[in-house]
Amino acid sequence: MGSVGETEKVPTTIDRVRLDAFQLVTMSALPGALAALARLNIFEALAKAGDDAQLTAAELAERALPGKSINMSYLSRLLRMVSGKNILREVVTTTGDKNGAPVAVERRYALEPIARFLVDDPERGSFVHLLLTYQSPGAFLQTWEHLHESVLDDAIQPFARAHGMNAWEFGKHNPQFDKVFNKAMAGNSKIYMRAILDAYHGFEDVKVVVDVGGGFAAALSLITARYPHIKGINFDQPHVIDVCPELPGVEHVSGNMFESVPSGGDAIFMKYILHDWDDESCLKILKNCYQALPAHGKVIAVDNMLPEIIDFEGGDPMALQVDIHMLAFNDSGARERTERELVKLGLAAGFNKVKVVCKVDLLAVTEFHKA
Ligand SMILES: C[S@@+](CC[C@H](N)C(=O)[O-])C[C@H]1O[C@@H](n2cnc3c(N)ncnc32)[C@H](O)[C@@H]1O
Structure with missing residues (x-):
């Protein structure tokens, strides 16, 4: 049975043009997700945490939305989606049991340089x-x-x-x-x-x-x-x-x-x-x-x-x-x-x-x- 980090490479065919066409028609997810993360103060929370900060979704929720009830699964999906566009950086750590088999995955998120333009900063400006x-x-x-x-x-x-x-x-x-x-x-x-x-x-x-x-x-x-x-x-x-x-x-x-x-x-x-x-x-x-x-x-x-x-x-x-x-x-x-x-x-x-x-x-x- 496959587990995280051990997945065998399966034969994959990619038609770049077909994939780019699919990308075109699903593109509306990107501004939608970015606006959602902005409304949730996620970019500010990461910026305030410091230049090298890498936070989990739970830590981000705690800092950006204190006291709020959070659907962590939804938040994680949004964070992963924009990481797939190099806007946030996803840093994955897997922790294994004593035989070395991975058992847990921890995902942390950091601001990529492009995301700095999405942080609300009255002094520096922001998009x-x-x-x-x-x-x-x-x-x-x-x-x-x-x-x-x-x-x-x-x-x-x-x-x-x-x-x-x-x-x-x-x-x-x-x-x-x-x-x-x-x-x-x-x-x-x-x-x-x-x-x-x-x-x-x-x-x-x-x-x-x-x-x-x-x-x-x-x-x-x-x-x-x-x-x-x-x-x-x-x-x-x-x-x-x-x-x-x-x-x-x-x-x-x-x-x-x-x-x-x-x-x-x-x-x-x-x-x-x-x-x-x-x-x-x-x-x-x-x-x-x-x-x-x-x-x-x-x-x-x-x-x-x-x-x-x-x-x-x-x-x-x-x-x-x-x-x-x-x-x-x-x-x-x-x-x-x-x-x-x-x-x-x-x-x-x-x-x-x-x-x-x-x-x-x-x-x-x-x-x-x-x-
Ligand atoms: C696209 S905004 C640009 C604002 C600013 N120049 C900038 O680059 O951030 C256009 C500006 O034109 C102003 N504006 C629109 N019609 C105007 C008018 N008839 N007389 C004076 N200003 C007008 C708007 O209120 C707005 O502030």
């Missing part, structure tokens, strides 16, 4: 709130079922079909969702802005920067921390600014970027703004930026950039995946763009020179110069 936003049952999850309808009828936008209003209106009416969404944006900004500020040096000669659609000013607070000589103006919708925490070196201004954006900055920063809108709306926003800037001012836009040609080596095809999130979750013509499309928009808005200055992962930093 966990973005995960929970995408997996939000009352908001984004319902939009997928309308994706194909939007292909068949261009009057149908998935988010509006599901909720009867666009995502920004939805946020106004659902403060709880809006809070998670803004946390998601801030968590993402904290991670990416540090990397952008390492790679991009175009803020060095800027005195005042206006962050249009700055949300909770996560990006702006990192810009002003890196460049203390810069004054920051955080501009967003009134219901966002109303709940935005005060930050040193940052003035909050509320308004509507389709009407005007605050003047007084020699640079306007926009991260994840143009990708929220169709070309016509982007033109309005860019023209309002043009109006607000002095003669030598510039817009610094950060968005995921679509590849002109799919290149599997460079990692760029992932932007095509992010683009479908924009399609499903926003009803305002939201889309990622190629460099060529961004340049065309910038020139049409009146800018003299538009150039991509650097890229960080999928994000391109594009400057739009008036002069």
Whole structure:
């Protein structure tokens, strides 16, 4: 009879393409399992236990969910599943009887580097709130079922079909969702802005920067921390600014970027703004930026950039995946763009020179110069 650790190798045939196809159709288990573990505070419990911590499911349950009644079998299955994706590391110890036959298996779990991005860390940033936003049952999850309808009828936008209003209106009416969404944006900004500020040096000669659609000013607070000589103006919708925490070196201004954006900055920063809108709306926003800037001012836009040609080596095809999130979750013509499309928009808005200055992962930093 076989036992753990002694199982004989049995003849196995694998058809990689067939297996990959099966993987495709069962893939929804992954974000579902990750969101469940995040809601159960498992990633924080592991992070708090220390860098080298390896905890059993029972130890994790005790730390993450003290006093709660736990279905240990379910928790273990979730932990094993994400370990199979190299998100947690499963460390197995088998203990044998005196004849050396294994009798017990102990499984411990540790954070793989990728899981650090799922730990809720207000200082370092995190992708966990973005995960929970995408997996939000009352908001984004319902939009997928309308994706194909939007292909068949261009009057149908998935988010509006599901909720009867666009995502920004939805946020106004659902403060709880809006809070998670803004946390998601801030968590993402904290991670990416540090990397952008390492790679991009175009803020060095800027005195005042206006962050249009700055949300909770996560990006702006990192810009002003890196460049203390810069004054920051955080501009967003009134219901966002109303709940935005005060930050040193940052003035909050509320308004509507389709009407005007605050003047007084020699640079306007926009991260994840143009990708929220169709070309016509982007033109309005860019023209309002043009109006607000002095003669030598510039817009610094950060968005995921679509590849002109799919290149599997460079990692760029992932932007095509992010683009479908924009399609499903926003009803305002939201889309990622190629460099060529961004340049065309910038020139049409009146800018003299538009150039991509650097890229960080999928994000391109594009400057739009008036002069
Ligand atoms: C995708 S979020 C990006 C937030 C932030 N820039 C970041 O990267 O974390 C888009 C932002 O645009 C803001 N926004 C949407 N419509 C707006 C409008 N008409 N005027 C000003 N801001 C607006 C939203 O409130 C939200 O904060």
